[in-house]
Amino acid sequence: MVDCVVKDWQGADKGNASLDLKVAKEESAAHIVHRALVRQLANARQGTACTKTRSEVSGGGRKPWRQKGTGRARAGSNRSPLWRGGGVIFGPKPRDYSQKMNRKERRLALRTALQSRVADLIAVEDFAANLERPKTKEVLAAFQRWGVEADSKVLLIVSERQENVWLSVRNVERVRIISASNLNVYDILAADQIVATASAIAKIQEVYGDD
Template sequence: MIMVDCAIKDWSGEEVGSASLDLRVASEKSATHVVHRALIRQMANARQGTASTKTRAEVRGGGRKPWRQKGTGRARAGSNRSPLWRGGGVIFGPKPRDYSVKMNRKERRLALRTAIQSRIEDIIVVQDFADKFPRPKTKDLVGALKTWGIQAESKVLLILAEREETVYLSSRNVAKLRLISASNLNVFDLLAADRIVITLSAVTKIQEVYGD
């Protein structure tokens, strides 16, 4: 069990308190392995597995022998749908398959908590700001990110307790910004972001859901 404290910033970027996350994480020896397994699982499960090619048996045509077996001076050929021919079948090509990887729920949650703990230096906790957006305003959100000390070129993960429609509409045109709710946390997004912004209510929800 590891407890970490994070400073809380308000809308203007001033520190107004601190929030703590008390998470049970993997041991230092196994942390990398657990997080890596969870990441591979997530990426594999996202694959559709619908790629498909036709074998020589499935390609249309090729029923007649192109030319007689002997006497032409050319190599013998039994079908113009041989994999050696243009328009022929594919040898060992992809077929629809299931790429999904299994990982038990307890281990997935451990990997997620460990991933959060590993990014603690890049986490910024802010007060809830949905009330600052009576209507969508991308410019205001970009200004807030700058106020919180986030560089314009940084990839940002914004975590809210629940999806707020005006905040979502304000964020969808911001380059390199991804918005998710605390219930949709995943290892890939946590590791891919340069900076992670979490609202205070989202911190509370993360602690409630994953703090076992």
């Protein structure tokens, strides 16, 4: 179990939030998290790259020159891979890069990845009520009060989408906002620091704490 100090909008301590998740054994934790990460990145690939072979390139119906007597190498088609404008040898073709992983393993990997980042986790009170309208400057100022380092990549986890919060941070390059129900291994590992609202932590505990 991990206890986090919850900070209010001004950065003062306002209580605690606990996170108790079942994680993988130490000897297999890195392996299962790596598998989940590779799966996520592979499943994100479109797999639409396509090149034409010599049989698919247009032209090439006539022999460029006669077989003998010219002093040049034999050529049967100007669409040979050796020619400019010819086909591609062993080029990419559309394919499915997706990988399978059991649901229990995926959830275990996610819990393990999240638990490994508790040292970089900052818990805060829900602050949507402090934003009367979308205001990026106010949210970035709050990040400083909460102890977020300047220029660090931040993952902001909220319990649900709230328009003022979403609009305030969506254009900040170093901040990624995500709801607690859409957590993924890549975002958790890629962030330098993680900021989670108290309600988001409660939702994570509710969704992932029973396994």
